[in-house]
Amino acid sequence: MANLGATKKHKVMVVGSGNWGTTMAKIAAENTKANPNLFEPDVRMWVYEEEVTVPKESKLYDGDSEKKHKLSEVINKTHENVKYLPGVTLPDNVIAEPSIQEAVKDATILIFVLPHQFIAKSCDQIKGHILPFARGVSCTKGVDVSESGVQLFSESIGAKLGIYCGALSGANIASEIAQGKYSETTVAYDPPPMDSRQPSRQASPTQSPSASTVELVNPHMEHTEHKSAKLYPLPIDFPPLSHENIKKLFHRPYFHVRMVSDVAGVSLGGALKNIVALAAGFVDGLGWGDNAKAAVMRVGLLEEVKFGEKFFSESVQARTFTEESCGVADIITSCSGGRNFRCAKMSIERGVSINEIEETELNGQKLQGTSTAYEVNSFLKSQGMENEFPLFTAVYNILEGKTKPEEIPDIIEPKD
Ligand SMILES: NC(=O)C1=CN([C@@H]2O[C@H](COP(=O)(O)OP(=O)(O)OC[C@H]3O[C@@H](n4cnc5c(N)ncnc54)[C@H](O)[C@@H]3O)[C@@H](O)[C@H]2O)C=CC1
Numbered sequence: 001m002a003n004l005g006a007t008k009k010h011k012v013m014v015v016g017s018g019n020w021g022t023t024m025a026k027i028a029a030e031n032t033k034a035n036p037n038l039f040e041p042d043v044r045m046w047v048y049e050e051e052v053t054v055p056k057e058s059k060l061y062d063g064d065s066e067k068k069h070k071l072s073e074v075i076n077k078t079h080e081n082v083k084y085l086p087g088v089t090l091p092d093n094v095i096a097e098p099s100i101q102e103a104v105k106d107a108t109i110l111i112f113v114l115p116h117q118f119i120a121k122s123c124d125q126i127k128g129h130i131l132p133f134a135r136g137v138s139c140t141k142g143v144d145v146s147e148s149g150v151q152l153f154s155e156s157i158g159a160k161l162g163i164y165c166g167a168l169s170g171a172n173i174a175s176e177i178a179q180g181k182y183s184e185t186t187v188a189y190d191p192p193p194m195d196s197r198q199p200s201r202q203a204s205p206t207q208s209p210s211a212s213t214v215e216l217v218n219p220h221m222e223h224t225e226h227k228s229a230k231l232y233p234l235p236i237d238f239p240p241l242s243h244e245n246i247k248k249l250f251h252r253p254y255f256h257v258r259m260v261s262d263v264a265g266v267s268l269g270g271a272l273k274n275i276v277a278l279a280a281g282f283v284d285g286l287g288w289g290d291n292a293k294a295a296v297m298r299v300g301l302l303e304e305v306k307f308g309e310k311f312f313s314e315s316v317q318a319r320t321f322t323e324e325s326c327g328v329a330d331i332i333t334s335c336s337g338g339r340n341f342r343c344a345k346m347s348i349e350r351g352v353s354i355n356e357i358e359e360t361e362l363n364g365q366k367l368q369g370t371s372t373a374y375e376v377n378s379f380l381k382s383q384g385m386e387n388e389f390p391l392f393t394a395v396y397n398i399l400e401g402k403t404k405p406e407e408i409p410d411i412i413e414p415k416d
């Protein structure tokens with residue numbers, strides 16, 4: 001689509017700087033540089049500030065291996081996130097910013113890549129500091145479960161901030177992609193109709209467009225106050241955020257993007273596969289091997305589709321799970337080398353809790369599968385549907401110590 005009337009460029013920022021957050025900032029920064037007609041080059045990356053030591057090879061190393069440095073300063077001075085993505089050089093247009101309000105200032109595109117447990121608080125901190133017509137893309141894998149029901153993070157971010165938010169998810173182990181190894185991903189962006197460009201429209205100043213009421217969130221939530229919200233149209237002096245232009249922000253020669261409109265399918269695939277990956281880790285930890293893993297992956301895929309069809313029936317498409325990277329491919333990669341899989345496997349092999357493994361083995365990185373298993377279970381319980389999702393329920397019960405991993409085959413066997 002032509003950039004009709006566009007005189008401004010999008011300013012892109014990333015909320016998060018973990019293993020995937022830093023990788024997404026690298027990808028976005030490579031693309032903002034490559035597409036100067038669409039994007040400002042600099043990509044700010046919000047860093048949840050912490051003190052780190054630097055390795056001997058770092059130019060900041062002064063002989064004192066215990067000396068602490070601020071992570072954001074290390075990133076800006078050395079172009080390396082030594083804690084969450086060590087060994088990868090970031091483009092110099094990735095700018096680490098420890099203040100979340102500064103990081104989001106004037107950004108038109110916000111890429112959310114935080115562990116899901118930190119999204120709500122971060123949105124509270126951002127609220128009132130973003131452009132009213134900003135747009136979001138959620139790369140977080142998890143679901144937002146509350147008393148009102150289950151929401152996608154794209155929905156809860158959108159509702160909290162009053163912006164449209166899409167989703168990116170795929171078979172994407174961050175460290176491989178950060179090294180430029182080939183992978184695919186799925187981006188769901190279903191832009192509000194008000195963002196589509198009418199050639200006859202006159203260019204209008206950035207501040208002037210008025211808000212319209214649109215559906216922002218899952219209409220199936222029973223008690224939500226956020227069913228619809230005021231959404232500001234993207235001013236015509238910015239390039240449109242069409243599929244074509246959104247793709248240009250994420251697609252790289254080593255990171256192939258497929259654009260879809262099924263935000264629910266993309267988000268649910270990323271969230272639910274983390275429960276499946278725990279199950280795969282449990283059976284692998286027992287030494288049962290690849291056939292056992294394939295069995296839980298097969299059942300896990302079916303439960304993902306069923307969950308989508310039961311609770312997001314108006315929007316989700318089963319083929320998103322079976323045909324796209326965010327579905328079956330993410331189950332395969334996560335059950336082969338993901339952190340949830342690896343930690344679940346170690347917990348069985350060593351006979352210690354998975355939380356202890358997360359604490360000792362991940363150096364601050366976070367598992368999403370354990371909390372997602374609890375959140376999905378509390379939602380299924382509230383719906384009286386635990387028995388309809390035997391694998392998801394078994395993972396929860398194993399985490400609770402109520403079921404043994406050895407019981408998985410019987411539990412997932414269809415009952416007459
Ligand atoms: N690492 C991977 O291979 C992939 C991860 N994802 C998803 O991306 C999301 C983010 O994961 P990663 O970037 O890998 O993070 P991570 O697990 O590597 O790092 C944890 C992050 O949380 C931050 N943090 C800790 N306490 C915090 C607090 N109180 N408030 C805000 N932030 C805090 C840390 O600074 C760090 O940036 C997750 O939902 C994950 O499932 C998706 C695809 C691949």
Ligand SMILES: O=C(CO)COP(=O)(O)O
Nearest residue numbers: 170171172173338339340
């Ligand atoms: O989402 C991922 C791969 O697509 C990464 O999974 P883990 O969080 O289990 O490492």
